Structure formats: structure tokens, C-alpha cells
Amino acid sequence: MDLRVNAARAEAGASLIEVALAVTLIAIALVPTSRLWLASAQADQAAAEKTEALVIAQRLLEQRVRAIPFASVSSVTGTDSATGLTYAMALADVPGMPAGVKRVEISVSRPADSAPLIRMVTLAAKEQW
């Protein structure tokens, strides 16, 4: 009888204590790595949005600034149809510069957020000297 019990124990799978210990060890290892995964997922999403915002800002700078009349327009706002991101472009005179030079400030943000994803500042000139 004793021999049968011993044989059955030897062939048995992992005991409850062994499984619990393994699960605990894996959980301990997963806690710090899960934080890393969460941080990287957030950084990845932010990077994707920032890339889209950069494309929108550069497109505004290279296409829209040339197309709008400097004298009458002080700001342009809109929503990018592809991404849903909102943009605002403000043109202002620069003290000490001829009227043809404008300070251009572009900010791109998520519709719900007040803080912009990116903000670009540069000067643009429409006239020739």
C-alpha cells in the first residue's frame, strides 16, 4: 500500500504549492515589465500623434502660408479631415521688420485638449526686396 502511494506521488504533476510559487514568481516579474509596456504604448501613441501633427504643421507652412493674403488674415483655424486633429495658424507683424514679413505660429492639438501637441514658430515673407 505504501509503495503504491509513493509511486503515485512520484508520477503526479506539480503540487498546488509549486504552481502557486510559479505564479507568484511570474507575477513579480510581470509587474515592472508591465509598467514598461504601458509606458512604451503611451509613448508610441504620443509619437504617432506628434508625427501626424508635424505633417499637418509643415503642410500648413509650405502651402497655406503662401496661398493666403498677408494683409487681411491674422489667423486660420481648422480640423484635419484625415486625423481629426485641430490646427491654428496665427500671423502677426514683426516689430522692426517690413510689413511683408510675418511671424507665423502654428499649433496642432487634439480636439479635446487645450495643450497643443506641437507648436511651430517661424517667419515668412511674401514680397520680394
Place this chain on the structure above:
Amino acid sequence: MTERSRKRRSPGASGERGATLLVLALIVFVMLTGFTLLAASQLKHAERVNAEYGNLQARNAAEAGIYASLATRSGLPPTVLSADPAQVVFESRITPPAPGGAPYWIASTGSVTLAGFTYRAQVSAFVSNGSIREWTFE
């Protein structure tokens, strides 16, 4: 089951269990390593996007120096374009210094300090008859 057969089977049974545990441990290790590598590459990608943002801002600042010098026909000392949240500065010079009506070059440096990093860009423009004829980006 005899004493002899028990002694023969026990090492085999515990060996199988050990092998199963080893395979499971390897699977967990490979999965953890893979996910960690993926997370590291995502963080690196985010860093590169931020660097690209800084480089673009610096180039726009340098272009601002070109337009400012084109308008004033003179080199400009370091000029702050924006101070918050990023420090955006440009500086330009023209060659020859007093071009008169002759063609001339404008060289402009833009710099942006963003989250503790400073990004720089250099842009040159060749001006003839009041118009930019050539751009050079470095």
C-alpha cells in the same frame, strides 16, 4: 508495483516534470524578452520623433533668419523668436556684408532648446534681384 519497479520509474517521472517546467520557463522567458524588446523599440521610436520635431523647429527658425535678412538686407544678431515652451533662436549673416545691388548669400543658423536638448540647423540662401534663387540645407 514492486520496490524495484518504483525505483526505476520515479527518476523518469520527475525528469518529465522537470522538462515540462523547463519548457514553460523558456516560453515565459521568450515572451518577456520579446515584449521588452518591443517596448524598448517603441520608446526609441518616440525619441526619434521628438528629435525630428526639434530638427524641424530648428530648420524653421533658420528659415526665419533667411527671411528676416532678406527683408532687412543685413545680418542679424541672435534673435529670440519664441521663449515658451521652447527657446527658438535664429542668427544670420550675409556675404558680402554690403551687397548693394549685387547677388549675395544669406547664411542662417536656427536653434531650438526643447526638453533639455538643443537642436541646430543651418540654412543658406542665394539672393539675386531681391529673390531667393537657391536654398541650401545642412
